[in-house]
Amino acid sequence: MKHKLTSINYFELELIFCHKILKLNSLHYGYWRPSDKIDINNLRKAQARYTKHLLDFIPRGTKNILDVGCGVGDNAMVLEKKGYSVTGVTPDKYQYEILKSMNNDNISLELTKFENLKTDKKFDCILMSESSHYFDMDVGLKKSKDLLVRNGYLLVANIFRKKQSKEFGETHIESEWVNCAEKYGFNIIQRRDITKNVLPTLVFGEEMYKKYLAPIGEIIDVYFKKSSPARAKIIELIFAKDIKRLFSLQNYLYEHLNSSIFEKTARYLVFLLQKS
Numbered sequence: 001m002k003h004k005l006t007s008i009n010y011f012e013l014e015l016i017f018c019h020k021i022l023k024l025n026s027l028h029y030g031y032w033r034p035s036d037k038i039d040i041n042n043l044r045k046a047q048a049r050y051t052k053h054l055l056d057f058i059p060r061g062t063k064n065i066l067d068v069g070c071g072v073g074d075n076a077m078v079l080e081k082k083g084y085s086v087t088g089v090t091p092d093k094y095q096y097e098i099l100k101s102m103n104n105d106n107i108s109l110e111l112t113k114f115e116n117l118k119t120d121k122k123f124d125c126i127l128m129s130e131s132s133h134y135f136d137m138d139v140g141l142k143k144s145k146d147l148l149v150r151n152g153y154l155l156v157a158n159i160f161r162k163k164q165s166k167e168f169g170e171t172h173i174e175s176e177w178v179n180c181a182e183k184y185g186f187n188i189i190q191r192r193d194i195t196k197n198v199l200p201t202l203v204f205g206e207e208m209y210k211k212y213l214a215p216i217g218e219i220i221d222v223y224f225k226k227s228s229p230a231r232a233k234i235i236e237l238i239f240a241k242d243i244k245r246l247f248s249l250q251n252y253l254y255e256h257l258n259s260s261i262f263e264k265t266a267r268y269l270v271f272l273l274q275k276s
Ligand SMILES: C[S@@+](CC[C@H](N)C(=O)[O-])C[C@H]1O[C@@H](n2cnc3c(N)ncnc32)[C@H](O)[C@@H]1O
Pocket: 026, 027, 028, 068, 069, 070, 071, 072, 074, 075, 089, 090, 091, 092, 095, 112, 113, 114, 115, 128, 129, 130, 131, 134, 135
């Protein structure tokens, strides 16, 4: 099965890198313990621990769960094994096919954006694990309110910015998001800051970037410039737009894998909200 990239989408590239190259079964940051050595095996363990950590937030009495942005389904599959009735949503065909091939139809799957999801079902709990920033907060929170049963829960784990900033600009600002949630009648039941437990993933990612991705770029650059400077110039002219995009991807990765920029700008938070 081929994943076709119609336009450069950094998040999707990142997800494919994690799944195809690093062979990770999960697409989230994971939950590290302070003493863990930073390596790929411990990243895998941290990712499994994160799912367990999330499950601890699910209130008693919950029977059915909507997993918004279910990725390759690791949270959804654990939830299903624990006996919850699970519906997963992803707009990504690549992830949808992977999950479809693994879950023997025990998890209902919807290939659509959350904003466009059409269903008559109501849910006891909606889970957004690192997906709440993919849609407008008003749209996401209103839709969640409509899809939840009375007194139902919304469990969100994600990066939130501390205030307006260029860095991590795709994520919501915590205070704005909380105000918006309150506007739609949600009460905050729990808020936990797990920044320290996710930061080692950035350190690992930065190491991967420096060790593998950056040198590949340099090798290609040197190859073209040394083998034929004239051809290199022509290529630069023809592919000027793509080269610019690649540089902005490089900046994106630099910013998103830099743990000190992360700590200065953002927090990783888990919120449990209840619809009133
Ligand atoms: C970082 S991954 C997280 C995956 C999974 N929840 C996890 O914790 O491993 C983000 C997920 O959100 C999905 N997504 C992106 N845009 C979305 C949208 N508009 N509606 C629903 N899901 C979306 C992506 O395809 C991906 O599955």
